[in-house]
Amino acid sequence: MDALDILTNLNRCFPYFQPVFSADEHRVIGYEIFGRYNDNGQVISLGSFFQDKSIPDEYRLEVDNAVLTKAFELATELDKDVLLFVNRDADLLIHDSGEAFLQFLQQFQEKGISLKRIVLEISMDEPKDEMDHLLNYYRTFGIKIAIDKLGEGSSFLDQIGQLKPDIVKVDLMPLRSMNPPPAYKDILYSLSILARKIGATLLFKNIEMVYQLQFAWQHGARYYQGYYLEKPISNFITRDILKDKLKAEFHEFIIYEKKKLESVFQVTERFQTKIQEIINKNRKTMNFELLLKALGKELDQVALRMYICDEDGFQLSPNMLKKGIDWEMQPEYMRKNWSWRPYFLENMIRMRNDKKGLLSDLYCDIETGEITRTFSYPINAHEYLFIDLTYDFLYKNDTLL
Template sequence: MDALDVIVHPEEIEAWFQPIVGAAPFKVEGYEIQSHFRGEPLKPFFQEDDVPIEYQLEVMGHVVRQAFQKVPSDTQAFILIRCRPAWLFENGGEDFLHVLRTVDSSFPKERMYVTLTDVQVDDFDRLGRIVAYYQNSGLKVALDRAEATSLERVFSMSPDMLIVDLSSMIEKKTVSASYPHLLQTMEHLCDQLGAPLLYKNISHLGQLRYAWQHGGRYYMGNLLGEAAPEWVMTCPGMEVLIHEVPMFYKYDREQMNRLFQLEQD
């Protein structure tokens, strides 16, 4: 993707929405804003270190403004907006905050999550202070790929949501013995922080079962609903959860009964 082409042709940038389904009501409760340029994801553009940060922020501002033009005024959903930590280091976080302030002021700040995508930075203390500044201004902060972040950093940042990436879990039979313990740690962290746990990149039922068994409050992935350029109120994930969750309960109950029978024997 030609970065200059993206900068010169902002009219060809599109904001897309990927639905996030809730575990309890089995309905769409939130959306992650994604960006495309001529049908291709803009993620490489935002991750390219050779592209000046001011240009990335300019393009991100276009994406955010376009996205919130499509958000219904009466929605109760929350919104995830991806953000590189490097963007927060620009002018003490004010530059990215300016991007968010261009959004329609009627959308509540408490339902707007700034999603930090890579917190492996040298000056983590400074990042933590900027995160606290954002939270004190009324915004929420979500930590993406929390499973790859040290526990010390997670507690230090005190995010309002933890996001766990299940893309490495291709098939249930390939999961390592330590994987369930990792997810249990994420579940415990969320309990300690009072933050919800979102599992993303769910593409098959094995991943969904793990997410449900390990404290997932929100689910996102192509199994549940693909990203689209239009705001949608329903997605396939609603029917998937309605059908599968009773089966999860049944399976767990059968497992417990077998354990009880084994103890009696």
């Protein structure tokens, strides 16, 4: 479609609205505004027009403002707490230090569109110092900031850390298959931790199937958007239209998650009992190597690696590593310190105070590359046993994966 046709027929440009739903209220909390064009009765997306850098900035802004004007005029009928998500290219914003966009928004305040309801969605290839200052300036007026479409050539975690947005959008397109890239979940986990640290809310978009909705819920999403919930449309919908559906589906997610947690608890209790029995049998010798060998006989199909540390994380025993059908002692690990590992000292204190073992979350073993969990057990107040579990064991107890 020719850009000139669009510019000379602004009356054919109009907004579409895609609802954003919340996990805490199970209702519509906002709408993202998209541009559409009526081409002789055929509705065409203006996305490619706005993203075309060969079109002069002022032309793209003119069309964008025409769409937003119609959108805001329609939005005056909405409840006063409904958010309006507005996309704007970062380069277009800093074109005039962001003043034109701010003035555009302010003209609708008298019509009931408070700036506190505006969520500015920005996308950019690289973070810019002037953008950081501009977004802080917008925040003084109550405008919320959302980061979307982060550049592939830069670290999105760096961008989020630098800009500290109110909302981080996560694209679930990579999860269209049931088997996303192995690092995908790890990246999302890191993102959820960072978002929590800076006080940002996660919004998962492009949710097209129920398992994507569950995935988003499991990974800390507060807001949800996608065709599975509602596609972009030309009008607004009843805010509670999916309330019963979302409540029912989230209830199923909760039941599933509680079963997984219960399974982890039961496995932890079984390990607690088993390890205690083995240690009691071998308490007279308490030679670390003999104790590990005794454990190896009992946990031959379960353990990948075992070792003992003191309360400061210094290794007191060799590693005992499973190699094929045999166990191999690795004395070179003696006196290595593991206190630098995340949550290591915190877990030591928990075990000492509770006098009970702990089962870690899933992680990838640095040396073998195998997915594992670690069971940690307090032998006494000063010595702690660590058992890395095999993937085969986790697979057979699939709720642990």
